[in-house]
Amino acid sequence: MWSILDYIFKRKPVPTILKQYNSINYYNGPEIATAEIRKRLLQSRGGCVDVVKNEDTGIATLCLNNPERRNAISGSMMVDLADAVDMLESWDTGKGLIIYGHGHTFCSGGDLNMARMFSNPDDGFLMAVFMQRVLGQLEKLPLISVALIEGTGALGGGSELAMACDFRLLTSDTGGIGHVHSRMGITPAWGGCTRLVRTIGYTKALNLLTTGCRLSGEEALHIGLADSIVDTKNALTEASEWLKVRTNCDVAVLKSLKTMAHNAKEMSYQESLAEEKRLFAPLWGGPANRAALTQNIKHK
Secondary structure: OOOHHHHHHOOOOOOOOEEEEOOEEEEOOOOOOHHHHHHHHOOOOOOEEEEEEEOOOOEEEEEEEOHHHOOOEOHHHHHHHHHHHHHHHOOOOOOEEEEEEHHHOOEOOEOHHHHHHOOOHHHHHHHHHHHHHHHHHHHHOOOEEEEEEOOOOEEOHHHHHHHOOOEEEEEOOOOOEEOOHHHHOOOOOOOHHHHHHHHHOHHHHHHHHHHOOEEOHHHHHHOOOOOEEEOOOOHHHHHHHHHHHOOOOOHHHHHHHHHHHHHHHHOOHHHHHHHHHHHHHHHOOOHHHHHHHHHOHHHO
16 A cells, blocks of 8 residues: 555655564654645545634634544544644634534544555654644644533544643533544554643553543543533533633733643743743733723732
């Protein structure tokens, strides 16, 4: 089977470059420009990603729309997601984002039709390169992001997408969150393992990854993987209200807080401290600060 590298460079197939360390195989092939990976991913059609921005609330919704496949993510949906995140990154008045699935179910992972189309290590690596960039950008958005997990839940790649959000809300009857990759003979590739370990710790994460089990909303809440349980019948409305409480401040303040918190998670202690004062300074004496001083808000 031809790989993405063969497709791009129109060459004859060559053996995949693998190196082995301590009996574990590591991929040692080249990374390819994002634009070239996009071209290949667009060969896998199906579904779309729909984004709606509400300028009044500053909250956007991003809908995974591939209901025939339980909102599995095709190659073209990966490209849609990348474009959506690019657009949201430059939304000056934006405060929040809710990611949910069409038809009250979140995401069943990567589209198996795409997996069959790109079934070789070269394609797998480049898909991982693309999706790690997209989800890394999603994680750093200066918006408060929420994954609303309904129906059959967030499985495989769907769980990795949910982990890139700031918060995860689950309905009481959802199938939950399942890092089920091992059942498919693979591992997470889009950053899901790293984010899971950093969220719930090494031991709990390794247990979930090796067993491939699904956690219900209550179970996920208990170990810190979920942040709240919402009503099944009014999940999107309740998620919006939940998010409004956390976006009820000046947009410049909120964007700085999100960036500051993300820095604290990713940077060294001293680097984070250095960034914190630089994010604070432009707000001191700024419009929101002056308005609060005028209204004597601190003492109310």
